[in-house]
Amino acid sequence: MNIETIKTRLAGGELDARAVAERALGAAEELNETLGAFLQIDRAGALARAGELDADRGASPARALNSVPVAVKDNICVRGLQASSGSAILRDYYPPYNATVIERLRAAGTIILGKTNCDEFAMGSSNENSAYGPVRNPWDTKRVPGGSSGGSAAAVAARIVPIALGSDTGGSVRQPASLCGIVGVKPTYGRVSRYGLAAFGSSLDQIGVFATNTTDAALALSVIAGRDPRDATTADVAVPDYVSQLTGEMQGARIGVPRELFGEGLDADVRASVLAAIETYRALGAEVVDVELPHAKYAIAVYYIIATAEASSNLARYDGVRYGCRAEESRTLREMYRRTREEGFGVEVKRRIMLGTYVLSSGYYDAYYLKAQKVRALLKQDFARAFERCDAIITPTTPTTAFLLGEKTDDPLAMYLNDVYTVTANLAGIPGISVPCGLSQTNLPIGMQLLGAHWSESTLFRFAHAYERAQPFDARPSVMAKGEA
Amino acid sequence: MKEGWEAVIGLEIHAQLNTESKIFCGCSTRFGDEPNANTCPVCLGLPGALPVLNRRAVELGARAALALGLRINEESIFARKNYFYPDLPKGYQISQYDRPFSEHGELEIVTATRDAAGHAREWRPMIIRITRMHLEEDAGKNVHEGLPETDRYSYVDLNRAGTPLAEIVTEPDFRTSWEAYDYVNHVRRALQWVGASEADMEKGNLRCEANVSVRRAGEEKFGTKVELKNLNSVRFMQKAIEYEIERHIELIESGGRVTQETRLWDDRANETRVMRSKEEAHDYRYFPEPDLPPLVVTAAFIEEVTAQMPELPEARRRRFMEEYGLSFDDASQFTAERGLADYYERAARAATNARAAANWIRSELLRELEASGRGAEESPVKAEELGALVRLIDEGKISGKQGKEVLVEMFASGKSAAVIVEEQGLAQVSDAGEIEGIVDEVIAASPKQLEQYRAGKETLFGFFVGQVMKASKGKANPKLVNEVLQERLRKS
Ligand SMILES: [Zn+2]
Numbered sequence: 001m002n003i004e005t006i007k008t009r010l011a012g013g014e015l016d017a018r019a020v021a022e023r024a025l026g027a028a029e030e031l032n033e034t035l036g037a038f039l040q041i042d043r044a045g046a047l048a049r050a051g052e053l054d055a056d057r058g059a060s061p062a063r064a065l066n067s068v069p070v071a072v073k074d075n076i077c078v079r080g081l082q083a084s085s086g087s088a089i090l091r092d093y094y095p096p097y098n099a100t101v102i103e104r105l106r107a108a109g110t111i112i113l114g115k116t117n118c119d120e121f122a123m124g125s126s127n128e129n130s131a132y133g134p135v136r137n138p139w140d141t142k143r144v145p146g147g148s149s150g151g152s153a154a155a156v157a158a159r160i161v162p163i164a165l166g167s168d169t170g171g172s173v174r175q176p177a178s179l180c181g182i183v184g185v186k187p188t189y190g191r192v193s194r195y196g197l198a199a200f201g202s203s204l205d206q207i208g209v210f211a212t213n214t215t216d217a218a219l220a221l222s223v224i225a226g227r228d229p230r231d232a233t234t235a236d237v238a239v240p241d242y243v244s245q246l247t248g249e250m251q252g253a254r255i256g257v258p259r260e261l262f263g264e265g266l267d268a269d270v271r272a273s274v275l276a277a278i279e280t281y282r283a284l285g286a287e288v289v290d291v292e293l294p295h296a297k298y299a300i301a302v303y304y305i306i307a308t309a310e311a312s313s314n315l316a317r318y319d320g321v322r323y324g325c326r327a328e329e330s331r332t333l334r335e336m337y338r339r340t341r342e343e344g345f346g347v348e349v350k351r352r353i354m355l356g357t358y359v360l361s362s363g364y365y366d367a368y369y370l371k372a373q374k375v376r377a378l379l380k381q382d383f384a385r386a387f388e389r390c391d392a393i394i395t396p397t398t399p400t401t402a403f404l405l406g407e408k409t410d411d412p413l414a415m416y417l418n419d420v421y422t423v424t425a426n427l428a429g430i431p432g433i434s435v436p437c438g439l440s441q442t443n444l445p446i447g448m449q450l451l452g453a454h455w456s457e458s459t460l461f462r463f464a465h466a467y468e469r470a471q472p473f474d475a476r477p478s479v480m481a482k483g484e485a
Numbered sequence: 486m487k488e489g490w491e492a493v494i495g496l497e498i499h500a501q502l503n504t505e506s507k508i509f510c511g512c513s514t515r516f517g518d519e520p521n522a523n524t525c526p527v528c529l530g531l532p533g534a535l536p537v538l539n540r541r542a543v544e545l546g547a548r549a550a551l552a553l554g555l556r557i558n559e560e561s562i563f564a565r566k567n568y569f570y571p572d573l574p575k576g577y578q579i580s581q582y583d584r585p586f587s588e589h590g591e592l593e594i595v596t597a598t599r600d601a602a603g604h605a606r607e608w609r610p611m612i613i614r615i616t617r618m619h620l621e622e623d624a625g626k627n628v629h630e631g632l633p634e635t636d637r638y639s640y641v642d643l644n645r646a647g648t649p650l651a652e653i654v655t656e657p658d659f660r661t662s663w664e665a666y667d668y669v670n671h672v673r674r675a676l677q678w679v680g681a682s683e684a685d686m687e688k689g690n691l692r693c694e695a696n697v698s699v700r701r702a703g704e705e706k707f708g709t710k711v712e713l714k715n716l717n718s719v720r721f722m723q724k725a726i727e728y729e730i731e732r733h734i735e736l737i738e739s740g741g742r743v744t745q746e747t748r749l750w751d752d753r754a755n756e757t758r759v760m761r762s763k764e765e766a767h768d769y770r771y772f773p774e775p776d777l778p779p780l781v782v783t784a785a786f787i788e789e790v791t792a793q794m795p796e797l798p799e800a801r802r803r804r805f806m807e808e809y810g811l812s813f814d815d816a817s818q819f820t821a822e823r824g825l826a827d828y829y830e831r832a833a834r835a836a837t838n839a840r841a842a843a844n845w846i847r848s849e850l851l852r853e854l855e856a857s858g859r860g861a862e863e864s865p866v867k868a869e870e871l872g873a874l875v876r877l878i879d880e881g882k883i884s885g886k887q888g889k890e891v892l893v894e895m896f897a898s899g900k901s902a903a904v905i906v907e908e909q910g911l912a913q914v915s916d917a918g919e920i921e922g923i924v925d926e927v928i929a930a931s932p933k934q935l936e937q938y939r940a941g942k943e944t945l946f947g948f949f950v951g952q953v954m955k956a957s958k959g960k961a962n963p964k965l966v967n968e969v970l971q972e973r974l975r976k977s
Contacts (some may be wrong), residue, residue, distance in 0.1 A: 077533045083532065085532065095526075095533075103565075126727060194536075197533050203775035232538065232777050233775075315576075316567060316575065316576020317530050319576060322529075360770035464876070
């Protein structure tokens with residue numbers, strides 16, 4: 001059920017909040033063994049919340065997301081629920097406070113269903129870096145759902161919940177959305193509060209939304225967006241009513257195509273689908289213009305310097321002193337630190353901490369971190385120039401469709417290249433959305449990405465919605481909640 | 486210091502800014518509460534929590550910077566200083582690095598050489614260059630005593646984590662431990678003066694670190710420096726520096742070498758001990774704090790802060806010299822503390838004789854205050870009252886000698902000078918008519934002496950003065966008595 005359906009059925013009296021919650025809980029519990037999407041399903045909490053909403057029937061319908069079940073990535077704090085961030089070092093960690101997005105979702109009438117699996121501290125593109133096992137792609141359970149927000153993407157793709165929260169540091173919402181055949185939005189940096197999101201790369205992280213369609217994504221984002229006094233990096237920029245902007249209008253719109261991103265390394269099916277989407281836009285009345293992003297080719301290198309540098313610092317707090325996980329019987333403080341972190345962190349996290357520590361070290365800082373920041377500034381300029389010529393840029397979201405579990409685990413560089421189209425938005429701080437745009441010959445979903453200037457989420461939603469109307473994505477995964485269409 | 490040697494000293498001061506709440510969250514900065522009572526997700530460094538800068542800390546930081554003659558940067562950047570320690574919950578301290586809050590200060594202090602007993606000899610002004618003053622958060626505190634199983638466990642109290650600090654770093658401009666001593670005292674007073682910090686070393690809201698090296702006199706190159714920590718009072722700091730200077734000189738003269746290291750002052754043993762060597766020194770991997778936007782300080786903000794600030798000690802000292810004609814020493818002494826400076830100005834105004842007020846405060850009031858262990862603000866003799874006393878003397882109502890006795894009484898009883906003078910009948914008779922009456926009586930009662938005087942025995946003038954004073958019970962204004970007698974005795 002999408003949000004509209006839930007609304008209609010509640011209004012018609014066919015369902016109440018409790019029934020909605022029961023359905024979602026049932027599906028989550030039933031499919032979890034197959035998909036591994038949830039790390040915690042909060043049956044008691046969800047039912048209690050549904051009870052509250054039902055008891056408050058008078059006020060509930062006015063709420064934007066009344067009785068909508070939501071799945072939340074495990075790196076976002078919900079008071080009373082676990083927040084392991086997919087790491088063994090935070091096993092059994094229960095945060096004592098709510099993230100700002102959770103406060104806002106609750107105020108809008110949602111039911112938090114549980115916490116979803118993810119790559120450890122959001123570091124990964126396949127969800128194979130979770131300390132609690134992989135998530136499987138609902139389209140083909142031998143394949144990865146993408147990452148790092150793989151659990152949230154799988155939960156939405158399998159129609160367990162209509163919307164879910166993820167976090168996107170280099171593509172962690174858009175890439176799994178693409179691989180799972182759903183919509184995924186990464187807002188402008190500063191659009192959504194990061195308060196309560198366990199930090200990975202603080203200058204890149206944004207909380208984003210998964211949904212089965214653009215309208216639901218727009219609605220969910222309008223609820224969580226806006227300045228937060230608890231996050232000094234959020235901006236005081238008005239949040240438009242995204243849903244009211246979904247007019248389907250594409251007349252006079254300019255779509256930019258960075259041709260250099262359609263070359264080497266791009267799967268033929270993906271290329272064909274995205275090129276076809278460009279033709280759809282042309283047919284809808286949009287003008288298609290070529291744009292150049294000359295520094296995009298450095299994006300992966302720059303990203304893996306800045307993200308790891310920030311991560312090495314952000315993850316220093318997991319030192320065995322707090323949070324429960326501690327290597328016992330250490331003789332010295334140093335030994336406790338070393339052993340706790342050695343045992344508590346997974347391989348990829350340790351690799352990134354070491355990378356980040358290295359690039360910040362005395363003698364290397366200028367050559368790596370500082371230079372990366374300079375290239376980042378140039379990339380921002382690239383986008384600023386491109387957006388003088390167009391309203392949105394279209395690219396594939398990922399170079400390939402979902403790959404097999406284990407296929408890239410031994411080759412970190414190949415894994416990193418999955419983010420080649422998505423990291424630019426995080427580096428530039430601009431918004432991006434991934435929208436399903438077809439199926440491969442192997443029956444796997446393909447996603448296209450739209451990128452816009454800062455604060456242009458409205459435009460991106462409008463463009464995505466226009467495409468969705470012209471080319472409805474009717475295909476469904478093989479693993480889905482019972483009774484869902 | 487031994488002949489032929491010179492010491493080179495630089496200082497770092499950490500002063501806690503006097504805010505109600507912490508620098509990046511709303512928790513109280515109060516001391517002495519239950520361990521970890523004043524904490525929240527932000528100052529506990531919980532995953533997902535984010536810092537938000539406390540504007541009051543910026544305001545007080547600006548006051549401190551202005552009081553120390555620093556230039557406040559229009560834009561400064563917070564940076565993370567990364568290191569592991571149990572009292573540092575995030576694994577990094579939010580501080581400032583290559584773009585600090587303020588820089589390039591020149592501070593005029595007064596310093597004095599000391600004799601062996603530590604008594605100041607001659608005070609002279611000295612310019613200290615302050616490299617920078619930046620804002621940062623404090624760490625928590627590890628607790629090793631007074632709790633169960635301290636042989637196996639240490640405890641962490643994060644009440645202090647996140648209290649705002651200003652770190653003030655000087656150039657290596659000090660050549661003696663006493664210069665360093667006078668500088669720290671000056672900074673303490675300046676910070677207290679503008680209300681930026683309580684600056685109490687005993688309470689730990691002012692901490693000090695010193696970099697010390699020595700070189701042969703005339704040498705330009707710096708010697709190997711040692712960093713001194715755990716200096717819990719200004720006096721300990723001075724002693725530690727002195728100890729270290731002597732240790733270095735002895736070491737080098739006996740053919741040894743100074744090792745670059747951090748040493749702690751042990752105030753029981755009266756010596757410094759090694760804490761860590763350079764090889765163990767940290768690479769803090771500073772980088773800009775991505776969670777905080779650059780701190781922008783506008784000219785309007787600085788103006789606003791300046792307008793709210795009290796006049797600074799140096800400016801006030803200069804003004805006291807110009808406006809009240811005080812000596813450098815008096816003006817310096819009176820502006821050492823804001824309370825005393827305020828006291829002096831009020832007293833001077835009430836006395837309408839600024840220099841006389843200064844004399845009375847310096848030679849009489851301060852002695853009484855010191856004897857009773859009180860500051861100028863707590864003086865039982867209010868400034869206006871002291872001024873009134875000075876005025877009584879100036880106007881000839883009482884003599885200076887009587888004034889001293891009256892002041893002692895004012896101190897003891899809290900009564901005003903006028904009341905005491907009245908009660909004790911001390912007021913001088915300055916009424917010309919009254920004195921003329923007494924003089925006439927005395928002259929009438931001493932015809933023989935009058936005759937002799939008029940015959941040329943002028944030494945008898947003293948006899949008449951004595952008689953008049955006696956008749957007035959000592960209260961007659963001597964100047965008037967003199968005038969009237971001269972006139973009356975001349976008459977025939
Ligand atoms: Zn706090």
